[in-house]
Amino acid sequence: MPPLLQFVVRRFLVVPISLFIITLVLYGGVMLTPPEARADLYMPSNLNQNLTEEQIANLREQIIGRYHLREPFPVQYFYWIKTLFDGTWGYSPSLNEEVLPSLLRRTPVTLELALYSMLFLVPLGMFSGVVAGWNRNGRFDKFFRGSAFLATSTPTFILALVLLSIFYINLGWFAPERVSLNVGLELSKESFKHYTGMLTVDSLLNGRWDIFGDVWKHLAMPVFTLSLYHWATLGRVARATVLNERRKEYVISARARGVAERSVVWKHVYRNVIAPSLTSMALSAASIITGVFVAEIIFDFNGVSNVIVDAMNGIPDAPAALGFAVYSVFMVLLLMFLLDVLQALFDPRVREGVLRA
């Protein structure tokens, strides 16, 4: 088997195993609560007030029977596993709908946030890290180290507060929520076609530059909030690699041959910075996806994390919580996989390994 394929297979085989372990533990937690309490979640909200105690108990028994709430743990767990394959991921009482559709409906929102954060931080992080490392202790390096320190020590929510205060309240440049009110009305009209669900793309496909501008007005702050920390970590990795690389002989030889400084950095050294940076990017991407909820909540985006946040103080809603966990594991692994492929594309050592087999 080619190494890349082997790698992929191993990654994807491990996922079900760890998901199995985690969901088993989570589901075990649900089972600690009495079936009657869980049945209450499924009670219709417009319950007739005149029902007697006995009738309510009857109804509860019916619900317990219908949703298999009194079965032993492995059986209930098995029922949940089965829903993973029929495309519903179970019915969530607190969302009042099936889990997968409600996750998918919110996916474009979160995807936009995560995607643009990565697109923003990667070029910027690589550039500033390489430049800072190449001119060690220069003015830019000092500036970079200072701001990277500040960026990593500011918690995201405090950054978000400061941004809101400056750019929303004072300057009025950007705003929270996903779109402005009037644009929201535009979006619900027949004339606006939804292709991908990602408003930055859809607005362009519809030829609506005004909507495109408005969407960016709302995206700017959360994207910046999400990417600042990871910009600093990526930049540090790139900087450290450059510091390491620039002492090597190929750099000296390139210079001796009279290669222009710029192309020593961006052609010779840069290639060697990519591999370690990709690792750092993969970790950043994972942590942006698992941490996107902070921006979603503070900036009022109805993203994926809303699926579980609303049900905070309710009765354990296993399908929603478990579905959310499974979902974000999938997202992260997909990203990791893409970055691995990128790594193979950029790193001849990996690529050669692939080609040889």
Add this chain to the structure above:
Amino acid sequence: MRRLRHFFSRWQNWIAFLAILGFIYTAVAAPQISPDDPKRPGPFLRVGKATEGRPLPPDEKAPLGMLPHGQDVFHPLVWGARGALQFGLIVTFFTAIFGILYGALAGLIGGRSGGWMMNIADSFLAIPVIAGVVFLQQLWTTTITAMGGLYYTNQFGPVIEIVGPMTPIIWLFERFNPLMISLIFLSWMPYARIVHSIVILLVRSDFIQAARALGGSPWWVIRKHLIPNSLAPALVLAARDVGGVVLLQATFTFVGIGGDSIWGSMLAQGRNWVIGPGGSVLSYWWVFLPPTIAVMLFGVAWNMLGDGLSDALDPQSA
């Protein structure tokens, strides 16, 4: 001794050391620095009128001003140090123990099974803490409700109201909140990874081979040889984590998803006065600055301590 001298030869390490010492002092001496109101003990203290919606500037009653509704700023700031230290140390302690044992075991087993164990650890990275928190929060609610109590989160953090006697289970529920447990379960992987990488190198080394040849049981080898030898990097990680988990705790509390960070709650209460009126973040500086500086200094100090330790414990630098 040489390591200690090396550690204290850098000014950053002095800052970290003094700041952490300061936090520990504040945490221990909190009842003396800012005594509780005997009628309403707790990290929050009301010194002004509850009906006062505006945060009032510092005066003689409140040396650092007030949050909205007459809440003192100084009192929770002091008690926040205690909460943060407790939370950070407890979470880091359990996380590190579990991660170190897991990594050492995986390294010792080695081969394919050890590799699988590390793959499983890796895939934990993809699971968001928030899923665990929400889930456990729901579990807490139900369990406590089933026991006849009440569990809810208000602006000061989670509240448990119970009728009847204190049972061990309730005691546990009060000590360990959902956020704490989720963080322990979902942040041990770096420890496992780092210990594992050292252990697989060690396992091949002669002295471990000798220990095994002498008939040492795996546990004995782990305890006597592997853990002491891989402790230094784990210690560095742990020092950074203490600050990291406290920042996370403040974040979770601020966005209203569990956790009982006192500093985070202060910012959540003053939120509308930080971003709202007055023209800038600093118009009501006593609402914004004290908890922000406390949280950030806490994170930075532990981070710097980690950097200092990693430098001092590195065998090549000493």
